[in-house]
Amino acid sequence: QVMLVESGGDLVQAGGSLRLSCAASGRTSSIDAMGWFRQAPGEEREFVAGISWIEISTYYVDSVKGRFTISRDDAKNTVYLHMNSLKPEDTAVYYCAASIGSFGSRWPSDYDYWGQGTQVTVSS
Secondary structure, eight states, X not given: OEEEEEEOOOEEETTOOEEEXXXXXXXXXXXXXXXXXXXXXXXXXXXXXXEETTTOOEEEOGGGTXXXXXXXXXXXXXXXXXXXXXXXXXXXXXXXXXXXXXXXXXXXXXXXXXXXXXXXXXXX
């Protein structure tokens, strides 16, 4: 079992920055990849960024490339999502997820554990 807790969501003006954190606990040694997803009201959950644990490779949805960066701190079992140049369309609940056995997937169904989500609101 893996537990994930997100934090860092807030209300920010367009052009601003935020850093989201996802602290993992439990059987963290079983994690193969972690990802950030987001879901706006009335929309499907959307992949944002991912990081493969062994290869330390990262991957992003096109709409956030150059603005968002995913990183991790092994000592703290924490994954971060650094978000810069935020836009109103980035407004959503952001979820952290962990995958056991999948690398580089952008599909929510390939992730086994999920956090409770943290709200990011970008005002224009």
